[in-house]
Amino acid sequence: MATIALEQARRGRVMSVVVDAAVLAERNLIALVRIREALFFSSVQPIMFVLLFRYVFGGAIAVPGRSYVDFLMPGIFVQTVAFGAVGTAIGLAEDLQKGLVERFRSLPMRRSALLAGRTAADLVRNVLVLFLMTVVGFLVGFRVHTNAPAFLAGIGILLIFAYALSWGFSIIGLSAPNSETAQMMSFPVLFPLTFASSAFVPVASMPGWLQVFARNQPISIVVDAVRSLMNGGPTADSVIKALIWSAALLIILPPLAAHRYRRAL
Amino acid sequence: MAIAIRAEKLVKEYKGGVRALDGLGLEVEAGTVFGLLGPNGSGKTTTVRILTTVAAPDSGEASVLGFDVVREPQEVRARIGLAGQFAAVDENLSGLENLRMIGQLNQLTRGSAKLRANQLLEVFELTGAAKRSVKTYSGGMRRRLDLAAALVNSPPVLFLDEPTTGLDPYSRQALWQVIEELVAGGTTVLLTTQYLEEADRLAKMIAVIDSGRMIAQGTPTQLKAGLGASVVELEMKSATDAHQVGEAIRLRGTTSIRVQDNKVEIPLEGGPSQLRWLFDLMGEVGCEPHAFSLREPSLDDVFLSLTGHQAE
Structure with missing residues (x-):
């Protein structure tokens, strides 16, 4: 092999985490564009949910004081980022199963970079997906009744919450023996949280015992916050609660995921 | 080094x-x-x-x-x-x-x-x-x-x-x-x-x-040398015969043999004179071989003789 002059980058500890994570985030984003299932989960499936609830179920769901599509879209936004996080679980389980984690760990990179890169890629994906869903929402009649800053604040809350969820689903991915199981483990967590919530129907229409859960679980709280920022109405209470939930999850979940990652092999 | x-x-x-x-x-x-x-x-x-x-x-x-x-x-x-x-x-x-x-x-x-x-x-x-x-x-x-x-x-x-x-x-x-x-x-x-x-x-x-x-x-050579000089391969008339001969050899303490279909492989751990013993034994159980050959030991044989079971 002919010798070629190769340049070794010299970086500090923090900088090398950032660069390694960026390299791995790039890898995940390339995959996002190339894998058909990933494109499906992040765009086709949410669009189908919009159409399903807007045109099939929506007529039968009564929401006081506003049109159903305005009520629905904030719920769809949260559901979309939550379902998207399953991709994180599947992807990490696949990396483990296929020996990629093994390879990464044998490289002189920062260990934290794999999860940092994956969750950063998720964040970028969510920005794109939320943009797409907003466009779809406008096409089916969704309107923002507040103003642009409030709408963007809603998107901000969605992104923070979604980022926390990515870490949560990393834990599932790192605990599963393979990608199929990761997917199967994700849905029992996801279904009650997204459907027994304020995302699609008013919580008041549920039986009393379910209302207790539906009102106080994080998905509902984030939906309520985003809804108040986009539909109008009192915002402070639900926004603060949503931020507290997200912050709490971001304090608890990343260390747990890192711990799981260290013990994964 | x-x-x-x-x-x-x-x-x-x-x-x-x-x-x-x-x-x-x-x-x-x-x-x-x-x-x-x-x-x-x-x-x-x-x-x-x-x-x-x-x-x-x-x-x-x-x-x-x-x-x-x-x-x-x-x-x-x-x-x-x-x-x-x-x-x-x-x-x-x-x-x-x-x-x-x-x-x-x-x-x-x-x-x-x-x-x-x-x-x-x-x-x-x-x-x-x-x-x-x-x-x-x-x-x-x-x-x-x-x-x-x-x-x-x-x-x-x-x-x-x-x-x-x-x-x-x-x-x-x-x-x-x-x-x-x-x-x-x-x-x-x-x-x-x-x-x-x-x-x-x-x-x-x-x-x-x-x-x-x-x-x-x-070294590969050392491992093979540790196994005795050669391996005898016997081809019996039937799988039943091969099984029977295999059992008889095992009963007498040589465990590192391999029986597959109608073939039996035995490392000559006791040197060439073990051949006579082997043929006498076959006479005793009444199973004569159909064909017979000697070969150098392979690493497969090394593994078998070291672990008592075959490499999977």
Whole structure:
């Protein structure tokens, strides 16, 4: 092999985490564009949910004081980022199963970079997906009744919450023996949280015992916050609660995921 | 002689109390191929994982080029390459993207990583497929890419975990050649394999492991010599006869024999005079052989005589 002059980058500890994570985030984003299932989960499936609830179920769901599509879209936004996080679980389980984690760990990179890169890629994906869903929402009649800053604040809350969820689903991915199981483990967590919530129907229409859960679980709280920022109405209470939930999850979940990652092999 | 890889009393237990390694120790001379031979589940992969800093041992010590795998993992990682039986490359990326990513994670600048990637693609004859997604690669191409990925940082020490498992004979030969060239260039290689032929061909020293313990170590020649001069192959008239003769031999204390269909293989541990004993025995049980031959012992035989069971 002919010798070629190769340049070794010299970086500090923090900088090398950032660069390694960026390299791995790039890898995940390339995959996002190339894998058909990933494109499906992040765009086709949410669009189908919009159409399903807007045109099939929506007529039968009564929401006081506003049109159903305005009520629905904030719920769809949260559901979309939550379902998207399953991709994180599947992807990490696949990396483990296929020996990629093994390879990464044998490289002189920062260990934290794999999860940092994956969750950063998720964040970028969510920005794109939320943009797409907003466009779809406008096409089916969704309107923002507040103003642009409030709408963007809603998107901000969605992104923070979604980022926390990515870490949560990393834990599932790192605990599963393979990608199929990761997917199967994700849905029992996801279904009650997204459907027994304020995302699609008013919580008041549920039986009393379910209302207790539906009102106080994080998905509902984030939906309520985003809804108040986009539909109008009192915002402070639900926004603060949503931020507290997200912050709490971001304090608890990343260390747990890192711990799981260290013990994964 | 300089030691490139050293391990002492390695113990690793997995959840559920499975003891993957049970006090394993080994020393690998720099610039040679060391073959770690054993069946599935014998602890080969766990050994490689510990030596490459992928997993930590429960107890024991190991070092690569003098750097401790637990205390100085980054120093170790900068000097090793790992290629595994799973061909750990990202299927969704192209060959070029894979190698560039590995280069960058080896702390090369983006430009250098790309340069190195293209160089390796050429060496491994993958230039034509450089921009195709790895999903479209054949098994042999993936394995070449995997090996290329292990060589991105020109490592002085290379770990190959069952590098040719599942490869066709042509790809296997080609890979062997690459390994031989690397060693000629001074690389130290630790290779695990289930293929005795592979260890025989490539390794200067072979360690045979079973249930996480080393049960024999030596040059291929030494291991074969430890087995007596030759192996007798008997072809019996029927499988029943073969079974019967096998049982009779086992009853008299020789356990390292192999019975398959109508064939019986017996290492002549007692020298040529054991032949008379063998024929007398066959006379006693009333089963005469249909055909008979003598051959040099293979590493298969080594494994059988060391572990009492066949390599899987």
